[in-house]
Amino acid sequence: MSDAASSTGTGRNGAPAAKKVPQERTHHGDTVIDNYEWLRDKDDLEVIAFLAAQNEFTEKHTAQLAGLRADIFGEIRSRTKETDMSVPSRRGGYWYYGRTHEGKQYATHCRCPIVDADDWTPPEVSDDAPLPGEEVLLDANAEAEGYDFFSLGALTVSHDGNWLAYSTDVVGDERYTLRFKDLRTGELLPDTIADTAGGAVWSADTRHVFYQTVDDAWRPDTVWRHDIGTSTPDVKVFYEPDERYWVGMGTTRSDKYLMIAVGSKITSECFVLAADDPTGEFRSVAPRVDGVEYNVEHAEIGGKDYFLIVHNDERGGEKSEDFAIDIAPVDDPSVRTEFIGHRRGIRIEDIDAFRDYLVLSYRADALPRVSIADLRRIDGIPVAEDFIEVAVAQELFSLGLAGNREWATPRLRFGYGSFIEPSELFELDVTTGERVLLKRQPVLGDFDVDDYVQSREWATAADGTRIPLSIVRRKDVAAPGEDGASPAPLLLYGYGSYEASFDPGFSVSRLSMLDRGVVFVLAHIRGGGEMGRHWYETGKTLTKKNTFTDFVDSGRHLVERGWTTPKQMVAEGGSAGGLLMGAVANLAPELFNGILASVPFVDALNSILDPSLPLTVIEWDEWGDPLHDPVVYEYMKSYSPYENVTALPYPPILAQTSLNDTRVLFTEAAKWVARLQDLSTSDNLILLKTEMSAGHGGVSGRYKQWEEVAFEIAWILQQTGAVSV
Known part of the structure; x- marks a missing residue:
């Protein structure tokens, strides 16, 4: 003092x-x-x-x-439906969803088995009764008991549905403790990893989990591989020494590739590894160039594997300020051709690849936009004209993909909202254009949008x-x-x-x-x-x-x-x-x-x-x-x-x-x-x-x-x- x-x-x-x-x-x-x-x-x-x-x-x-x-x-x-349930989202052999209960601070995370693999219609929301076969993956209220603060970081289930990786922060400093649960027995494994960055990614063989740690400046800088249920020391698979760069870890939507993304505010680089080869070496999709940002998605088009690369690199001597998209074969991503060209004032933000669709997210006139290309109707690689914009009636709105966990989904889910309309989750049949409202945010009392x-x-x-x-x-x-x-x-x-x-x-x-x-x-x-x-x-x-x-x-x-x-x-x-x-x-x-x-x-x-x-x-x-x-x-x-x-x-x-x-x-x-x-x-x-x-x-x-x-x-x-x- x-x-x-x-x-x-x-x-x-x-x-x-x-x-x-x-x-x-x-x-x-x-x-x-x-x-x-x-x-x-x-x-x-x-x-x-x-x-x-x-x-x-x-x-x-x-x-x-x-x-x-x-x-x-x-x-x-009084306006909030305190006991509520999210719309189940399909992943592997289960429907996943969350529940909230009146009087409880945090959500309970649940799942139930899929009865008919060919039926993509989610179970009907039931606010106060369990669904058939329902099991609790994690009750955040129990995890938070005894703490003044609680935050959930990772919450991810292995591809075979047998293991849960989750992480918690009980201080507020964004340093998480990673734990593992055997969902077949409900038992926690002795594996406990402190001071992680919050996320976790499973390999395809469900034996390995990738996670990140941070340096003294709270910057995620290192990716580790953990072998579940063994005493094998964790392996450092990636380290970024440059303090300007933040390290992230994830997968492509297809789950076919593990990805490490490294980015500063103005420069980025992506590394990929086949998800079924978790002990292999990550390889760079494109070397980092100062001032060039890019991200990568995997797409399967016409039976061939491609990387779609969203970037702001130069084309024809002019920088793609609002970003463009290139396409490249997975085997040699250096062989890139233009997929969607740069258009000033149309800021491309992302592209998502599903088995049957490509979904382009961008913004124009200070509002988000979404367009879809139906790969089933296209012979060869799509062009810009093949993307059809999702129409919205309101002058001001939000719109974006939401809850599409399965690459092979036959329908696409979108989240929609505005300043005056409670948020909605709807499902779009791309073939017919039919939209099915799955859930609207409940607002109790005398609320009237008009x-x-x-x-x-x-x-x-x-x-x-x-x-x-x-x-x-x-x-x-x-x-x-x-x-x-x-x-x-x-x-x-x-x-x-x-x-x-x-x-x-x-x-x-x-x-x-x-x-x-x-x-x-x-x-x-x-x-x-x-x-x-x-x-x-x-x-x-x-x-x-x-x-x-x-x-x-x-x-x-x-x-x-x-x-x-x-x-x-x-x-x-x-x-x-x-x-x-x-x-x-x-x-x-x-x-x-x-x-x-x-x-x-x-x-x-x-x-x-x-x-x-x-x-x-x-x-x-x-x-x-x-x-x-x-x-x-x-x-x-x-x-x-x-x-x-x-x-x-x-x-x-x-x-x-x-x-x-x-x-x-x-x-x-x-x-x-x-x-x-x-x-x-x-x-x-x-x-x-x-x-x-x-x-x-x-x-x-x-x-x-x-x-x-x-x-x-x-x-x-x-x-x-x-x-x-």
């Missing part, structure tokens, strides 16, 4: 004031004094005392919301770029220009990093805001992937500020259009979206009456400067390398939220973090809030809430998560003025 000073005093509004311990940081001739770097050590009792004091302060100043929180929790619970409206608007950035906005509201909340329209309470959500796309999706908890008159807006800002690779490229590294200004311009658009006012608008974002929140607080504190930042990456420059921290080096391709590049250093310093907190009238801010988060350390939120509380010139409350037994995803268990969501929504409703507290 440091003896420099007591850890806390009292600051503005009675907030716990962190002591100041000046520490110098010098890079590229620039010396910075950091008064709160001491908050980095979670083993320091003074750090824990500061977090506890902040939690008490937050609890005190949100106590008036307790009744509202209870109401919202009750609404979420009570809600979703729409698309476009804001304009300062440089003229058009920014898509997705807007959701109750129908009785009039839009600008409609009769009776007036500014409404509004939540503006954003992310804008890692080429992540936030597609329209239904939320039961969001109804508690919409039904109180709040308009929900999702800003699809640059740095995300909604509008293709260019959208991402113009919101990262030395163009990162576009992400922040896009969000501010989106907020100003909503005010100018008459949707809302600054006194009624709250901004929300998490993780890299928390960085967005911190930057926006510095850029436009007057635009919002509240900012909610979850696990916020707000001390970005300090973190990216330190290669010893988890995942820092691999992040240099996303943000730039300020440690070695003075231009990047200066640019990041100009926007990093913590660096730029100054004497401004900040709006009310609620920051949430987790003590065991390994992706965005709790330190970032703690330092940011300490500095905000010290320098803000307004009397608005700056609050910090730290989960002391959780990781990057927050608390575990659905009831705990509902309580957390209710806490957030209650604060949002207060700050938008949607309720009087």
Whole structure:
């Protein structure tokens, strides 16, 4: 424990004031004094005392919301079918599914035998009665007993159906313990592997399992082969020494090949091995080339084996920015020919190969799209024109493959949803076009989809770029220009990093805001992937500020259009979206009456400067390398939220973090809030809430998560003025 000073005093509004311990940081001739770097050590009792004091302060100043929180929790619970069952998914000789039970935090994972191998119709969902022959693979509630936190990593059954490999994390640091269960006897094997990365992949002979471990920076870097039920030492089959690269393990959809995927933010390489030769050597499909990304799928076309390679390599002297697909014989993948060419603005994301179909997933106009080629109707290798798009009626929607475990499936399952429609799982007969609804997400109570409206608007950035906005509201909340329209309470959500796309999706908890008159807006800002690779490229590294200004311009658009006012608008974002929140607080504190930042990456420059921290080096391709590049250093310093907190009238801010988060350390939120509380010139409350037994995803268990969501929504409703507290 440091003896420099007591850890806390009292600051503005009675907030716990962190002591100041000046520490110098010098890079590229620039010396910075950091008064709160001491908050980095979670083993320091003074750090824990500061977090506890902040939690008490937050609890005190949100106590008036307790009744509202209870109401919202009750609404979420009353709308949720607590005892439920997923649609069974076929794999090998069994149907697999999950169950939830009223009063239990976690799911129970089950299966039942297939009676008729030629019948692909799943058993009818039975919420509270077991299916014939049902057996429990894993009861997560039993596994979680006695722990404050629980997360399931791997959950995979061997090809013969006899063995289960599963892994658990009971701390929140994303280091999992891998175990094995004999499903014929229900007994656990003595094989236990600690500190794995979470996943597991079976070989075709069901004797071997491949898993990954992580390095000191939490980067998956090594693949191991484990021989089930023996004392044979595990074999290291792959190691990636370059700290910029993340290692993943999986199989092709056909299960014919094991795959190791190695990727940085801008470069990738894939290695394959026949699944029936698990002790063989993995071979590279194509050598890594800096700036070239690719992934691989196995397809059987006309009785021949091919690799389909989705890539952004150059063709005809021009880079395939939005990706293209090549086809190559498995025996010699270097002999590649174009399969689907590059089309600017049509971002190819993936291709899935089944026995009878190829399914292309891509996005256009900020929405996901899916097209299917029926191999039974095609003589030879398909061309682009053979892919038929799956039609969707809604203006805003999500669509994608879901639950297709069998390569030989005669029908394809898709997940569909929108902001106002509960998610649906349907099965498509490709031959006839017939769609059969297998399940719609149940929403209990008086929910009526016709009570809600979703729409698309476009804001304009300062440089003229058009920014898509997705807007959701109750129908009785009039839009600008409609009769009776007036500014409404509004939540503006954003992310804008890692080429992540936030597609329209239904939320039961969001109804508690919409039904109180709040308009929900999702800003699809640059740095995300909604509008293709260019959208991402113009919101990262030395163009990162576009992400922040896009969000501010989106907020100003909503005010100018008459949707809302600054006194009624709250901004929300998490993780890299928390960085967005911190930057926006510095850029436009007057635009919002509240900012909610979850696990916020707000001390970005300090973190990216330190290669010893988890995942820092691999992040240099996303943000730039300020440690070695003075231009990047200066640019990041100009926007990093913590660096730029100054004497401004900040709006009310609620920051949430987790003590065991390994992706965005709790330190970032703690330092940011300490500095905000010290320098803000307004009397608005700056609050910090730290989960002391959780990781990057927050608390575990659905009831705990509902309580957390209710806490957030209650604060949002207060700050938008949607309720009087």
